[in-house]
Amino acid sequence: AAPGPSGLTAETLRLILDEESITNNFVAVATRLAQANIPPAISAALGLGRLVSGLVKTKWSGPGIVVGDLLRRVVARSLAQHHAHTFQQACSPHQYALSTRAGSEAVVHAITSLTELEPTSTILSIDGIGAYDTIARASMLQALAEVEGANTCLPFVRQFYATTSTYIWHDHSGQPHEVLQAEGGEQGDPLMPALFSLGQRAALQTVHSNLQPGETLFAFLDDVYVVLPPHRVRPVYDLLQHHLFAHPTQRRQNTCLESSKPNPPKHPDLGAGRSEEHTSELQSRETISYA
Numbered sequence: 281a282a283p284g285p286s287g288l289t290a291e292t293l294r295l296i297l298d299e300e301s302i303t304n305n306f307v308a309v310a311t312r313l314a315q316a317n318i319p320p321a322i323s324a325a326l327g328l329g330r331l332v333s334g335l336v337k338t339k340w341s342g343p344g345i346v347v348g349d350l351l352r353r354v355v356a357r358s359l360a361q362h363h364a365h366t367f368q369q370a371c372s373p374h375q376y377a378l379s380t381r382a383g384s385e386a387v388v389h390a391i392t393s394l395t396e397l398e399p400t401s402t403i404l405s406i407d408g409i410g411a412y413d414t415i416a417r418a419s420m421l422q423a424l425a426e427v428e429g430a431n432t433c434l435p436f437v438r439q440f441y442a443t444t445s446t447y448i449w450h451d452h453s454g455q456p457h458e459v460l461q462a463e464g465g466e467q468g469d470p471l472m473p474a475l476f477s478l479g480q481r482a483a484l485q486t487v488h489s490n491l492q493p494g495e496t497l498f499a500f501l502d503d504v505y506v507v508l509p510p511h512r513v514r515p516v517y518d519l520l521q522h523h524l525f526a527h528p529t530q531r532r533q534n535t536c537l538e539s540s541k542p543n544p545p546k547h548p549d550l551g552a553g554r555s556e557e558h559t560s561e562l563q564s565r566e567t568i569s570y571a
Contacts, residue, residue: 282330282347283330283347283350284328284329284330284347284348284349284350284352284353285328285329285330285349285448286325286326286328286349286350286351288349288350288351289350290350293306293350293354309351310351310354310355310358313326313351313352313355313436314355314358314359314433314436315435315436316435316436316438316439323439324446325349326348326349326351326352326439326440327348327349327352327439327440327445327446328348328349328446328447328448329346329347329348329349329445329446329447329448329466329468330346330347330348330447330448330449331344331345331346331347331447331448331449331459332344332345332346332347344449345466345467345468346447346466346467346468346469347468348466348468348469352440353468353469353470355436356436356469356470356471357470359433359436359471360470360471360473360474363429363430363433363474364378364474366427366429366430367427367430367474367477367478370427370430370478370481371474371477371478371481374481374484374485374488374497374498374499375477375480375481375484375499375500375501376498376499376500377473377477377499377500377501378473378474378477384500387498387500387505390496390498391403391498391505391507394496394507395507398494400509400510401507401508401509402507402508402509402510402513403505403506403507404505404506404507404508404513404516404517404520405503405504405505406503406504406505406517406520406524407502407503407504408501408502408503408504408524411476411501411502412464412465412466412467412472412476413461413463413464413465414463414464415463415464415465415476415479415480416463416479417441417442417462417463417464417465419479419480419482420437420441420465420475420476420478420479421434421437421438421441421442423478423479423481423482424437424475424478427478430474433471437471437475440469441465441475444460444461444462445460445461445462445466446458446459446460447459447460447461473501476501476502477499477501480499480502480524483523483524484497484499484504484523484524486519486523487516487519487520487523487524490519491506491508491516492508492512494508494509495507495508495509495512495516496508504520504524506520
C-alpha cells in the first residue's frame with residue numbers, strides 16, 4: 281500500500297507480527313483510534329492525506345486521489361469489513377455495490393431479464409461524476425448515525441469528516457501545498473463505498489416511492505439505473521435530478537437512454553426546461569444509444 285504523509289508502509293507494519301507484545305500494543309493503538317480515544321492533535325495528523333493529482337504531463341487523467349495514513353486505512357478497512365453485512369442491509373434493496381457475491385453482475389442480469397420480459401422497456405442510466413468528491417458529509421454522517429450497530433464507528437468517521445480536511449499536494453518541483461476540502465470523501469478511504477451509499481440512501485428511497493408499478497430502480501454506487509416505459513423517462517429523470525443532484529449528494533452526471541425495442545421511440549430532450557448554462561453542460565455529457 282502506498283504510504284501517506286507520515287511515510288508509514290505495510291512493510292513496516294509487518295515487522296510487528298514478529299513480536300507478540302508489540303502486536304498487542306499495535307492492536308491497542310488501533311482500538312483507541314477506532315474509538316476516537318486519541319488526542320485531537322494526533323487525530324488531525326492522521327487525517328492528513330497525500331493528494332495525488334489527476335494531472336499527468338499537463339494532461340488531465342481524472343480526479344485526484346487522496347492517500348491517507350496507513351494506520352487510519354487499516355482501521356477503516358477493519359471497520360468496513362466488520363460492518364459489511366449491516367451496511368449492505370441498510371442500503372438494500374437498491375444499492376448493489378456493497379454486495380460481496382452479486383454486485384454489478386446482479387444489476388446487469390436483472391436489467392436484462394426485465395427488458396426481455398417487456399420489449400418496450402427503456403433503461404434510464406445516470407452516472408454521477410466525481411461522486412465521492414461532491415457528496416455532502418452531513419448526509420453521510422447523519423445516515424451512519426441512524427444505522428444501528430454500524431453507528432458505533434461514527435466517532436472514528438467524525439474525526440476525519442466532521443471538519444475541513446487538509447491534504448498535501450506536491451507540485452512538479454516538489455514543493456508542498458495545502459489543499460482544503462470541506463465536503464466529499466476520499467477515494468482511498470475503505471469506508472467510502474458504505475458512507476457514500478448511506479448518504480445516497482434517502483434520495484434513492486424517495487425516488488423509488490414515486491415510481492409506478494412495473495418500474496424498477498437499481499444503483500451501483502453513483503451509477504443509477506431505472507427500467508421504465510418510454511413515456512415515463514422525463515418524469516423519472518426529473519425525480520432523479522431533484523433528489524440526487526439537488527439533494528446533498530453528487531452535483532453532476534452523465535445520462536444515457538437505452539431501449540430494448542427494435543424501433544425505439546423518440547426519447548424526450550432531457551436538457552429542456554433548464555437554464556442555458558445548465559442545458560449546455562448537460563447536453564455535452566448526454567449520450568443516446570439503443571440496444
